[in-house]
Amino acid sequence: MIIGVPKEIKEQEYRVAIVPSGVKVLxxxxxTVLIQSGAGSGSGISDEEFADAxxxxxxxxxxxxxxSDIIVKVKxxxxxxxxxxxxxxxxxxxxxxxxxxxxxxxxxxxxxxxxAYETVQLNDGTLPILVPMSEIAGRVAxxxxxxxxxxxxxxxxxxxxxxxxxxxxKVTVLGAGTVGQNAAxxxxxxxxxxxxxxxxxxxxxxxxxxxxxxxxxxxLNEDSIEKEVLSSDIVIGAVLIPGAKAPFLxxxxxxxKMKKGSVIVDVSIDQGGCIETSRPTTHSNPVYExxxxxxxxxxxxxxxxxxxxxxxxxxxxIPYIVELADLGWQKxxxxxxxxxxxxxxxxxxxxxxxxxxxxxxxxxPLC
Numbered sequence: 211m212i213i214g215v216p217k218e219i220k221e222q223e224y225r226v227a228i229v230p231s232g233v234k235v236l237x238x239x240x241x242t243v244l245i246q247s248g249a250g251s252g253s254g255i256s257d258e259e260f261a262d263a264x265x266x267x268x269x270x271x272x273x274x275x276x277x278s279d280i281i282v283k284v285k286x287x288x289x290x291x292x293x294x295x296x297x298x299x300x301x302x303x304x305x306x307x308x309x310x311x312x313x314x315x316x317x318x319x320x321x322x323x324x325x326a327y328e329t330v331q332l333n334d335g336t337l338p339i340l341v342p343m344s345e346i347a348g349r350v351a352x353x354x355x356x357x358x359x360x361x362x363x364x365x366x367x368x369x370x371x372x373x374x375x376x377x378x379x380k381v382t383v384l385g386a387g388t389v390g391q392n393a394a395x396x397x398x399x400x401x402x403x404x405x406x407x408x409x410x411x412x413x414x415x416x417x418x419x420x421x422x423x424x425x426x427x428x429x430l431n432e433d434s435i436e437k438e439v440l441s442s443d444i445v446i447g448a449v450l451i452p453g454a455k456a457p458f459l460x461x462x463x464x465x466x467k468m469k470k471g472s473v474i475v476d477v478s479i480d481q482g483g484c485i486e487t488s489r490p491t492t493h494s495n496p497v498y499e500x501x502x503x504x505x506x507x508x509x510x511x512x513x514x515x516x517x518x519x520x521x522x523x524x525x526x527x528i529p530y531i532v533e534l535a536d537l538g539w540q541k542x543x544x545x546x547x548x549x550x551x552x553x554x555x556x557x558x559x560x561x562x563x564x565x566x567x568x569x570x571x572x573x574x575p576l577c
Contacts, residue, residue: 211535211538212279212280213236215228215243219271219290224252226253226516228527229255230262232527233264254516280534284513284523287313297322304343306480307565308568309480309568314569318555318571323556325549325553326562330552339523339530340388342526344388346511346519348393351446351448352446358504365473379444380403380405382438382446383404383405384449384460386448390408402444407438408430430459445474445485446476447459448478453565454481462486462487465485470502476505479507489507490507492509
């Protein structure tokens with residue numbers, strides 16, 4: 211098999227989809243790895259390091275796509291890459307198709323086999339490839355929320371930790387999954403008052419046990435959302451329905467009632483966002499304001515820390531890449547039901563229920 215790794219072209223996306231140790235594993239298994247020159251530079255990995263591990267360095271993304279059986283990326287293909295995707299080619303990357311009808315239609319038309327990192331799922335519901343990126347995004351969310359409370363950045367001027375005699379900031383976390391738990395961990399560490407809302411109680415019980423009441427846990431419903439959001443300085447959206455569009459938990463009308471200078475960090479933006487006023491932003495232009503409330507909705511938050519993120523991501527993707535290369539995609543998903551759940555598009559059909567439901571497309575599972 212020929213595995214291709216193009217350089218990411220999303221704005222300020224510095225991660226790369228493989229590291230030299232992963233190249234070595236694949237080449238030792240008899241596969242060829244093509245890496246676009248400069249693909250690893252943002253993560254501090256040189257072409258020479260990749261070449262020493264056995265990769266062939268090529269000059270362009272077009273060459274990577276044209277020669278490869280499997281394309282391994284970090285982020286979803288952008289319009290400049292749409293025409294490069296070949297029929298029958300395996301695309302293994304973060305896709306978040308439920309938030310992009312255009313990309314979904316492109317992949318249907320391409321005839322490619324699209325396997326999404328974010329829907330690869332263990333029997334217990336864990337999303338093994340998404341977890342490390344969610345851990346990073348959650349931790350970053352609390353930090354950027356605190357940063358944008360700075361008065362000079364349009365925030366309310368509240369120090370997240372407070373000082374003796376002055377109350378700290380209040381942080382409300384919507385969702386108690388991996389993102390929410392990591393956001394809460396950092397917020398508590400910074401000294402904030404933290405409230406976490408979630409529909410299920412299993413994770414809330416876990417939070418309550420390990421933090422001994424330091425984090426207030428509440429059932430997520432319209433009343434609790436309104437009460438906690440309106441009294442918050444930072445609201446972190448951390449909701450995920452695997453493969454599906456995130457629900458709007460905070461409606462537009464509620465935003466206008468929030469405290470001026472408060473901050474929303476919508477980590478769910480990759481799946482459409484859980485705040486009605488959210489729209490994707492970039493690292494170069496990360497925030498905007500609605501009714502005096504700052505919105506941070508960067509769609510690739512871990513990309514700001516590419517060295518950490520690249521190695522954390524490839525730690526979990528390499529076993530699946532090896533499976534796909536050694537067995538071929540069909541046998542790989544037959545033998546590994548975890549990987550099979552990552553299948554989103556195949557042979558012009560939508561093979562993931564959440565993606566089909568998002569746009570009213572026909573759902574046709576492979577088996």
